[in-house]
Amino acid sequence: MTKKKAISTEQIHHPYKPPEGWNAVPVPVAKASTVLFKDAADLHDYKPRDGKGYRYGLHGTPTSYTLAARLCTLEGAAHCLLTPSGLAAITLVSMAFLRPGDEVLVPDNAYGQNRYLTESFLPHWGVTHRFYDPLDAEGFKSLLGEKTKLVWLEAAGSITLEFPDLAGLVAACRERGVLTALDNTWGAGVAFQPFELGIDISMQALTKYPSGGADVLMGAVYTRDQALHDKLNWTHEHLGYGVGSNDVELVLRGLPTLELRYRAQDATTRGLAAWMQSRPEVSRVLHPALPGSPGHEHWLQCSSAGAACLFSAVFKPQYGMAEVDAFVDALQLFGIGYSWAGPMSLAVPYDMSRSRSLPLPYEEGVIVRFAIGLEAEADLRADIEQALVALLK
Template sequence: MRESGSPPCQPRPETQLSRLGRPAAHPGPVNMPLHRASTIVFDTVAELEAAKAARFDKGTMFYGRFGTPDVFAFEGAIATLSGGVGTVAVPSGLAACVLPLVAFLKPGDHVLVTDSVYEPARTSLQAFIARSGVEVSYFDPRAGAQIAGQMRANTRLVYLESPGSLTFEVQDLPAIAAVARDKGVLTMCDNTWASPLYLKPLSLGVDLVVEAATKYVVGHSDAMIGTVTAADAAHHRLLRQAANWLGYRISPDDVYLAQRGLRTLAVRLERHYRTSLDLAAWLEGRPEVRRVLHPALPSHPDHALWRRDFSGASGLFAVELDTSKAGATIFAEALQLFSQGFSWGGYESLVLLTDPAHARTATRWDGQGTLVRLYAGLEDAEDLRADLQAGLERLKAFTNG
């Protein structure tokens, strides 16, 4: 029996968020200080040479690009939350998406990519990775175990994203990971939508998980940072090496903001989740809306997978309006609390008109109206609903006029 007053053996995520990555020494500051450093100095040649030999090991101070105590603390916090052996922090979410491709692919290899992949990552795959002699092909995000039929002898990596950040297909991660592992193929998953609190792809058999910490981890739209977390120590070391050869280096100020964002991640995510689900359910009943794409809604085709694998949902979802782009523009520009802009994960609500059709090769976007992506921020849910209602009324007037 645990002694009275002692901490729980396995703290819940909310408790972990208040403790991970903090300085160990006491007395001392509750927050990890910033470390602005390029050159690291040593007292002896032997110390310098030992640091150089261990420069890819976690926690080794060698040169600023390889990391400083604040970076190591942040990486350790993300690794713990994700259930991995180690994390590499990089300058942006896109950098995190690209890093495993550089680390594990070589000319002649083949990578299978979900057709719902983050569009800038698709562009990087076509404009950069394919140019280096890597074969890139795309698969239906709902393929599940049927992805085995698209595996080739030279397939090295399967790139997943669940759900997709425009059309919100939830992938059967355990089924795909099992097929890939049987064939000796690595899997990576973009987990930005759910964060490590609501989905843990590594626990489902995925090898690598990437996130745009720019979004929910930072949480305030004022810093850019990405993370790649590995389930295997050898993979983590290869990622650290590739990050160095690419010259990746993150700002100590951005690391500080990301660490601070972690402290409130759980309470913010719960608010985003509840507000988005409330708005999504309400929008399903509006005549101007053809359908709502939110995995937490029972009407979503992948709702059962979401219930099985996720413990919560994001503030990001989409609606297909029963109108043209001109009508959707009227709707979006009528909104006062939803600003037009890319990204998400901050405290502010956002709206974005989008057309997935031009970024599909393995599947076809079957929308008949106009897809509008919505992000529910931290504003009051009733105020956001009223704003959306006003926008829909403007759309109705446009349609009837």
């Protein structure tokens, strides 16, 4: 008679294995730090990553490899690496390709955390930087020098939503052999395909559209070129970047509705942005699909299929930050908070004079960036209208 093992031993080494053949719409969630090998020879055998083998949970599970593969399809990429946040994805690219003595060029309207990373962190590694006007491809050419190793692109720009001259900027970089990296969080793989434009590396904050629930922090870096991917993958491994399987599950759940949500939020945003142009309190509405908005002609050239869920209103000079803050506080359906592409609409006031190096391409004034959620357009319009009364008090 086989001696009965202790309860704890039996629960860890139980002989039952589920039968093969299970299949369902949701992707099964595989969680692991330790990955078991079938024998010592298997342990010693090198296991390639990218969904071809497993060594340790930090580097990938069936669940995370499934998400990476589906995201490649979304972006038109060949390779995808997952990171703990969008900022981590930006950091991965900069750490992989910049060395002491190198220079990076960043658009003046870049995501604030990329700007902070460039100004405050990279100099400690001996990396210099310059900010450029994303609407001036001709002037940009003169900034490209021997030390320039990486150019960041962002379409559309953070907060002020200028749409860059992507064709002109990318052409200038390719002519000089300079690597390009695009923050494609706004486009989300729906508005345009970055690699079709000649861009080398794309990244997204999966926190936004791919998740859609305002409940996940994650990022992704995409490439088509194997050599670029290998360099990113090496850096990714040595930085110890990993993502939790439960978060991966939530992003996988959001992907099937991504395009539906993108289109719905895009339509509501365009309606509200066009209406906001008629308001006497506002001097300018910034939205790539609006004629007259900075970079509108560039948006038409490459991404007229989509315009995301963001627009910004520049309030007339007589309304200072205190008055605009009162307007934001009076909104009832808009949360006050960062991020976007979730179900709830958001509004955040900004004083752009504190976060730019170059002149703004529009008249000065306090800005409110609106991130439109999934509420009804009529309800959001009525809420903005009632809150505008606060400006006059």
